[in-house]
Amino acid sequence: MGLPTWRHERGGFTLLAVLAAAAVLVPLLNLAVPPGSVLHVPDYTVTLLGKYLCYALAAVALDLVWGYCGILSLGHGAFFALGGYAMGMYLMRQIGERGVYGNALLPDFMVFLNWQELPWYWHGFDHFAFALLMVVLVPGALAFAFGYLAFRSRVSGVYLSIITQALTFALMLAFFRNDMGFGGNNGLTDFKELLGFDLQAPATRAGLFVISALALAGGYLLARAVVRSRAGHVLIAVRDAESRTRFLGYRVEHYKLAVFVLSAVLTGIAGALYVPQVGIINPGEFAPLNSIEMVVWVALGGRGTLYGAALGAGVVNYLKTVLTGALPEVWLFFLGGLFMLVTVALPRGLVGLRARRRSAA
Numbered sequence: 001m002g003l004p005t006w007r008h009e010r011g012g013f014t015l016l017a018v019l020a021a022a023a024v025l026v027p028l029l030n031l032a033v034p035p036g037s038v039l040h041v042p043d044y045t046v047t048l049l050g051k052y053l054c055y056a057l058a059a060v061a062l063d064l065v066w067g068y069c070g071i072l073s074l075g076h077g078a079f080f081a082l083g084g085y086a087m088g089m090y091l092m093r094q095i096g097e098r099g100v101y102g103n104a105l106l107p108d109f110m111v112f113l114n115w116q117e118l119p120w121y122w123h124g125f126d127h128f129a130f131a132l133l134m135v136v137l138v139p140g141a142l143a144f145a146f147g148y149l150a151f152r153s154r155v156s157g158v159y160l161s162i163i164t165q166a167l168t169f170a171l172m173l174a175f176f177r178n179d180m181g182f183g184g185n186n187g188l189t190d191f192k193e194l195l196g197f198d199l200q201a202p203a204t205r206a207g208l209f210v211i212s213a214l215a216l217a218g219g220y221l222l223a224r225a226v227v228r229s230r231a232g233h234v235l236i237a238v239r240d241a242e243s244r245t246r247f248l249g250y251r252v253e254h255y256k257l258a259v260f261v262l263s264a265v266l267t268g269i270a271g272a273l274y275v276p277q278v279g280i281i282n283p284g285e286f287a288p289l290n291s292i293e294m295v296v297w298v299a300l301g302g303r304g305t306l307y308g309a310a311l312g313a314g315v316v317n318y319l320k321t322v323l324t325g326a327l328p329e330v331w332l333f334f335l336g337g338l339f340m341l342v343t344v345a346l347p348r349g350l351v352g353l354r355a356r357r358r359s360a361a
Contacts, residue, residue: 011305011307011308011351012220012224012306012307014307015217015220015307015310015311016217016220016221019053019213019214019216019217020213020217022049022213023209023210023213023214026041026046026049026206026209027046027206027207027209027210029041030042030043030045030046030202030205030206031202031203031206043202043205046202046205046206046209047205047209047277047278048321049209050205050208050209050212050273050277051274051277051278051317052313052314052317052318053209053212053213053215053216053273054212054270054271054273054274054277055270055274055294055297055313055314055317056216056309056310056313056314057212057215057216057219057266057267057269057270057273057310058076058080058266058267058270058271058294058313059294059297059298059301059309059310059312059313060216060219060220060223060266060306060309060310061076061219061223061262061263061264061266061267061270062076062263062267062294062295062297062298062309063223063298063303063304063305063306063308063309064223064226064227064259064262064263064266064306065259065260065263066295066298066303067298067303067304067305067306067309068227068232068235068236068239068259068304069235069236069238069239069255069256069259069260070156070238070239070240070242071156071160071256071259071260072157072158072160072161072295073160073161073164073260073263073291074161074162074164074165074168074288074291074292074295075163075164075165075166075167075168075288075291076164076263076264076267076291076294077168077285077286077287077288077290077291077294078139078142078167078168078171078286078291079139079142079143079263079264079265079267079268079271080267080268080270080271080274080285080290081168081171081175081271081281081283081285081286081290082138082139082142082171082268082271083135083138083139083267083268083269083270083271083272084271084272084274084275084281084285085175085182085188085271085275085281086125086131086134086135086138086268086272087131087135087271087272087273087275087276087281088187088188088191088275088280088281089122089125089131089134089182089188090125090126090127090128090130090131091188091191091192091193091194091199091275091276092107092125092188092191093107093122093125093126094126094191094192094193094194095107095108095190095191095192098192099111099190100190105117105118106118107183107188108190109183109184109186109188110181113178115181119181121181122181128195132272135268135269135271135272136265136268136269138268139264139265139267139268139271140261140264140265140268142264143260143261143263143264143265144257144261146164146167147256147257147260147261148257150163151252151253151256151257151260152253154253156242164291165288165291168286168287168288168291169286169288171286172283172284172286172287172288175187175283175286176283182283183282184283185282185283186282187280187281187282187283187284188275188280188281188282189279189280189281189282190279191275191276191279194208194276199276199279205277208273208276208277209277211273212273212277215269215270215273216310219266219269219270220306220307220310222262222266223266223306224306226259226262227306231255231258234250234255235255235256235259237250238250238252238255238256271285293316293335294313295339296312296316296335296338296339296342297309297312297313297316297317298312298313298349299312299339299342299343299349300312300315300316300338300342300346300349300350301313301315301349301350301351302348302349302350302351302352303348303349305349305351307351308349308350308351311350311351312349312350315350316335316338319334320335
């Protein structure tokens, strides 16, 4: 499935070149160019572009399992949110006495709800290294547990998609509960600093943008290395003919589980980078609609290309920014229409459309 190899290589090179240029130019135009200049990039735009990069990393991760292994996950929003919550817990612990209630040990929402002590699962999040470990470990462990049971039972197709959606919906309901200790409906917010750097400072925002660009480049290169390896060829065989691949002696469930866990970890990292840039994480990030939007990103950009998924994430979220600002009630209808358009008229997405036009010429 997909385009010829040389086109994949050129598309991936273009993505990396754009990321390299953006990582240099955007912070430079934000910090070094005066605000009155036409070339100045506002702080808001830096944050917005950083969000797009996080979404693009999540899209690449989803494309890895859907485009190359045929696993249509409608629950990747859960991994994104879990990575975000792990980072949010660290950021909450850094507030200390600067919170509204001045409690050095308990976050404000726990003081408000009359919690007497910090829950055991919050311990350790005052250390950045521990938080980074949880960003990787929590989404990865959930993906491993879920994938082990599902793939061993040979659950696939639409049944697997429905179960993944049920998983993220169940987590959303759980995190909405105040007694879970994650801020309930309001989530975690009012972050102050990250590793001693003020999160509201333009230099910090620019730094987070650069880190997000590097993370997307690294995630793309890692995913590319996987799909080009021997294991990647097996994944494509599983996608195209799972029963035949199993008949040839391959432990299909092992390959599916490994790539599913890797995809979840990359998505969790995307969520962790997202939270300090937007300044909040709440149970709404678990909403099934978020996971469905990720599928639309990948489908629009071009499934089975990796770089197309990043392109789709950027295009859809830019359109979302414009439409929700001008006509917010239209967005969901537009998203549904976009998905139908891609399914009917653009089965290979924007990347495939461009290739088809070149072939016709």
